[in-house]
Amino acid sequence: MLAAGSGLVACSSDEGGSDASNCTNTITKKDLPVVTMWGWYPNTQLVVDNFNKQNNEVQVCWTNVGQGSDEYDKFQTAISAGTGAPDVIMVEADRIPTFQIQGALVDIKQYGYDAVKANYGEGAWKDVSVGDKVYGVPVDGGPVAMIYRKDIFDKYKITPPKTWAEYEQAAQKVKDAGGPLFGDLGANVSALTMALQIQKGAAPFTYDPAQPKAIGVKLNDQPSKDVLDYWGGLAKKGLVGTQDQFTPEYISGVINGNYATYISAAWAPGYLTGAGVGKGQDTGKFAVAPLPQWDPANPVQVNWGGSAFSVTKQAKKPELAAKVAYGLYADKESLTDGWTNQIIFPLNLTALKDPAFVDLKVAFFNGQQANKEVYLPAAEAYKGVAYAPFGQYYLDAMTKQVSEIIKGSVTGSQAADRLQEDVAKYAKEQGFTVQ
């Protein structure tokens, strides 16, 4: 009983944040104050070690509590509980409003924003801001492009499609010749689906933090419907697959060459390499081309993912935590490791302007200068997006509707209408006035 009792006490102690004795990394400068951090970059260990080595004021204690939703669920629970969150947390830019509206993040403008302001572009700051307050330090972005299998394209004698109409024609051509699927419509990648809708001119949410009670929800306008109809059509005709992405099933399909193209972000090659794609006999079979357009005369570039470091409200010393948020993954060594392994597409201008980065011959793309040719122009043309303060619900609802499209129970347009109804209802339930 006694042991159990003391165990209970240990669990409920309000240390504020994950316990500093449970770091994944080893802190050598033991007398310095410690800031706890959650993150899932594949090279976080190295990034944290670099920071700790270079810093004599504060040390980072890092834990990886899972990637994406896994981490957000834990953070969300910690927010609701009022305890258990780390001091600094890695979040994707599209989640910042969701946590900000709950008062879970700290405005870090007062803690040294001016000193690093010039290190990032305007769009990068916009994505991590709500109104004129800054809730994160940008690390990486996700300009979207079309990764493709060069061997398949060569075999069926097709060139990278420049428009979505050409994309469908090429898909049909490959199918008629008995080739593999051309792409994939994944129900679980709602953020990408949203980006593709935005490319055609959709503006899902309009939200002004100065008037936090009002939100514009427009998920069934013509561009949104068109894009869902387009992908629903491709799936129905059997031109693209309908696998959830980032699953073993999908990855094994990519390795087997079951998909001629993969519409994805700049960080995808690093992820795919980590999962075993492009190795052995598949080495150098991939290439990348700009994202197909709806109107080639007015190209639009979009973004998927990309993350930032935010300081949480539960941080005992926000100033110290902000130092970590600003300094982590901002040193040359870490950034270089990130972009050479294509784990990140950096937003730090020192990296973006580094000739070594610009001219990098990417091994995954068989020496193609992917940054110069594809990703940099896409990143520069990206205008930024207003995200919803209930991003998790919206993305889940989108997943549900795309699953329905895949099952064939609704058309893309019907799915968009249902999504609008669902999300608008939720927004009202949450106390917003929906416009």
Place this chain on the structure above:
Amino acid sequence: MTLLTEKRAPRPQPETRKIRGKVHLREHLMGWLFVGPFGVVFLAFLIAPLAYALYLSLFQKKLIGGTSFVLFDNYVKAFTDPSFLSGAWFVIRFSLVSIPLQIVIALALALILDSVTTLFARFSRLMIFLPYAIPTVIGAVMWGFLYSRGFGPLTDIFGLFGATAPDFLGSDLIFYGLLNVVTWQWAGYYMIILYAALQGVDPTLYEAARMDGAGRWQIATRIKIPLIAPALILILVFSLIGTLQFFNEPQILRYLAAGTIGSDFTPNMYAYQQAFSLANFNYGSAISFALGGIVFICVYAFLFFTRKRRSFL
């Protein structure tokens, strides 16, 4: 105390009553002392969380406007929420198919193993029970890989005959895919319970039956099954409660079943999503309690219809 008893000594009746009362009190105290540790754990880990969840379910928290007391609004919402209702309907349908199937398999196996007494029977008993010893999560992952059309064996096996493998992770067959996983995992466990009950039957009954001319089949249906009816009802109640709270297997398989299993596939998964990914603890609690209500009604109805046969509750 002694002074008091001395004073009252002349009157014997109250005296004995008093002593008896003291003994009673001591017995009571001893009783409470024995029950105490269990009571504390029971209160702290069952009653308190339940009460807290019930309390939570009566509130509503909005992003704009904060928390407010809404009484049963969350329950009204749950029973008009298509996500909850479709999930509840799924687990009820699933129970109606999976429970009879598991019980029939478990009963048949138990009866066979009860009448065969070779070494092979002991080996089979262990093997049939083995799936239960595998954690449900591992079991689900394993079946997920077996079902997978990308790298599972089904594609190869069906390919040998020039056929396409069925997609047990697709929306048409997922019901059967899950049915298979659950049956595989639980039938052995139920078999052991029934087998144990059969071991408790007095063998002289069989002898008497044989002398009266009963065959093996008649012994099984007329003597064995009626005698283990209480154990049958016990496992039916177990499986009913377990199946209505279906969570592990679909939650694991949803990562392999592209879009087939949504976050509202079963009521428990829906409650999990509401509470931990949408931070809607209030509605999540309400769903849990609403599901608890459904479980209670189903179990009660079942026990009501089988009231003549039960002896354990």
